[in-house]
Every structure is written in structure tokens, then in C-alpha cells.
Amino acid sequence: MEIVPNVVNKINDWDGDIAFTADTHGENYLEANEGKHLPVVHCVQNTDGWELRAEVAKAVKEKMDAKVFQGVSFLKDTFGSLDLMNYISAIGYEYVEFIGLCTDICVASNAIMAKAFLLEAQIVVDPSCCAGVTPETHDAALTTMKMRQIDILEVAK
Numbered sequence: 001m002e003i004v005p006n007v008v009n010k011i012n013d014w015d016g017d018i019a020f021t022a023d024t025h026g027e028n029y030l031e032a033n034e035g036k037h038l039p040v041v042h043c044v045q046n047t048d049g050w051e052l053r054a055e056v057a058k059a060v061k062e063k064m065d066a067k068v069f070q071g072v073s074f075l076k077d078t079f080g081s082l083d084l085m086n087y088i089s090a091i092g093y094e095y096v097e098f099i100g101l102c103t104d105i106c107v108a109s110n111a112i113m114a115k116a117f118l119l120e121a122q123i124v125v126d127p128s129c130c131a132g133v134t135p136e137t138h139d140a141a142l143t144t145m146k147m148r149q150i151d152i153l154e155v156a157k
Contacts, residue, residue: 099129
């Protein structure tokens with residue numbers, strides 16, 4: 001499923017703050033623990049595929065130029081971002097919605113961590129704006145997150 005148009009629409013319709021995490025690896029990725037378990041070189045800092053897609057970056061820039069929301073970005077070399085958790089905890093959001101890649105790795109890790117950091121907040125995932133390693137692992141991650149009291153938005157068919 002192509003999620004980029006859904007992500008752009010989500011950004012265009014969004015009326016709150018937005019935070020990004022950027023999966024960020026070094027040239028030695030395959031030698032790192034993650035690379036030994038997931039031997040697919042990806043998100044090497046300052047290479048193709050590391051930055052936001054052009055369409056997504058354009059939508060974000062337009063919203064930020066219009067001062068519609070605050071944008072914050074966190075580089076991360078782990079599945080979940082402690083910096084993001086500290087940020088959302090300090091602000092004390094009551095609603096946090098996650099979108100992105102990969103549903104079954106980074107999205108699930110961050111959503112589950114957010115639920116732990118903000119137990120009473122509504123933590124939400126929009127599966128129409130997420131993609132997993134495979135459709136099966138995407139669906140498995142959504143099921144896992146539901147079991148942890150994370151709300152999964154309904155996808156129009």
C-alpha cells in the first residue's frame with residue numbers, strides 16, 4: 001500500500017504539534033547489533049532514503065511556514081526514541097498519534113513506549129499512514145498495539 005498520499009493528507013489536515021523521528025544509522029550498520037539481525041542497510045545518515053520523502057517534506061514546510069504547528073525532529077539509532085518520550089512527557093500531551101515506517105518496528109516501539117510514558121493519554125496509530133516490513137507483520141504489530149490499549153484508527157476500505 002502506498003502510504004505517502006495518506007501521510008501528506010494527514011499533515012495537511014493536522015492541527016496540532018508534530019514531531020518526527022529519523023531512523024539514523026552509520027556506515028557500519030551491518031556490524032551493529034541491529035544490522036546483524038536485520039541485514040538491510042537503510043537510513044544511513046545523509047544518504048538517499050534517510051530524509052523525508054519530498055512530498056512529505058513539502059507538506060511539513062508549508063504547515064510550518066504558516067505557523068500552523070510546531071515541528072520537532074529527533075534522530076534515533078534505536079527502534080524507539082527516548083528523546084521523543086521525554087519531549088512528549090514534558091509537554092504532557094493527552095493525545096498522541098503515530099504514523100510512519102515501519103509499523104512492526106519503529107512505530108510499535110514508539111507507540112508502546114508512549115503508552116508507558118503517558119499512561120492516561122490516548123495513544124493512537126493510523127494504519128493507513130503506516131507500512132510494515134510485510135503486510136503480515138504490519139497487521140501483527142497493530143494487534144500487539146491494540147493489546148496494549150493503543151487505539152488503532154479504522155481504515156476506510
